[in-house]
Amino acid sequence: MRLLLVEDDAVLAAALAEALRAQAYAVDVAHDGPSGDKLHFVNSYDLIILDWNIPPPSALDLLRRWRAQADGTPVLMLHDQLKVEDKVSGLDTGADDLLPKPFALEEFLAHIRSLLRRRERPLHAALTVADLHMDRATREVTRGGRDRIGLSPKEFALLEYLLMRPDEVVSRSALIDHVWDDSFDSMSNVLDVTVHRLRGKIDGGCNGRLLHTIKGVGYVLHSRRT
Numbered sequence: 001m002r003l004l005l006v007e008d009d010a011v012l013a014a015a016l017a018e019a020l021r022a023q024a025y026a027v028d029v030a031h032d033g034p035s036g037d038k039l040h041f042v043n044s045y046d047l048i049i050l051d052w053n054i055p056p057p058s059a060l061d062l063l064r065r066w067r068a069q070a071d072g073t074p075v076l077m078l079h080d081q082l083k084v085e086d087k088v089s090g091l092d093t094g095a096d097d098l099l100p101k102p103f104a105l106e107e108f109l110a111h112i113r114s115l116l117r118r119r120e121r122p123l124h125a126a127l128t129v130a131d132l133h134m135d136r137a138t139r140e141v142t143r144g145g146r147d148r149i150g151l152s153p154k155e156f157a158l159l160e161y162l163l164m165r166p167d168e169v170v171s172r173s174a175l176i177d178h179v180w181d182d183s184f185d186s187m188s189n190v191l192d193v194t195v196h197r198l199r200g201k202i203d204g205g206c207n208g209r210l211l212h213t214i215k216g217v218g219y220v221l222h223s224r225r226t
Contacts, residue, residue, distance in 0.1 A: 001046040001116065001157065002026040002178045006036035006062070007078065008054045016049070019105055020112070024139075024157040026181040033057035040066060044177055045073055047115055052079040052090070060093050067094035074115040078103075127163040129223050130210055132202060134163055143202055154179060155198045162211070162221040171218040195219060 003020060007013040008031050017027045028043065030036035032055040040048070050059045063075060077095045087098055096118070099111050127134045131144045139156065141149045151159065157179045162170060172191060176184055203209045208225025
């Protein structure tokens with residue numbers, strides 16, 4: 001899943017981005033209103049983290065603009081102990097949740113998971129296709145009830161995206177948009193390498209394959225072994 005983090009504190013932004021990437025999220029970071037708005041315009045995000053005190057245009061201005069464009073992307077606003085009327089203003093403008101600073105990293109990540117569960121495509125705690133199972137809470141992936149399959153953060157994120165769309169052909173561009181951040185080099189073979197490694201881990205040594213390539217289009221995770 002791909003997230004946008006708009007936070008003017010560079011140290012905090014770097015720490016939060018690192019923590020999110022360790023959880024297999026792709027993260028784009030902006031430090032002010034204009035750069036955040038630009039990233040929002042060119043990319044599709046599953047969730048936005050928006051600091052209240054960013055340089056103008058303000059967080060409220062951005063949120064008002066995005067909601068006026070009928071963008072329903074979940075937004076978590078970070079703030080430094082706002083007054084009640086400010087919190088009301090943020091929620092009325094379209095924020096889905098507010099989190100006061102300072103906060104524990106575990107609390108921050110829990111807010112992220114909670115918001116993602118409310119999306120149009122719900123974030124289930126576990127995903128299963130055929131005999132392939134992913135437990136999001138423990139980050140464990142198994143096939144056929146055997147030992148845990150060790151996946152890198154990108155392999156996990158890619159598999160998660162496919163597991164949410166069984167038997168659906170997922171384009172290469174969709175995978176790139178949702179699994180990688182804005183620094184992805186479209187000329188590289190990173191996606192192909194990641195898919196190759198993932199296929200080897202989930203299909204290698206198994207009776208029947210689940211992950212298939214649709215030449216010239218993308219990939220599909222079949223709900224039945226073929």
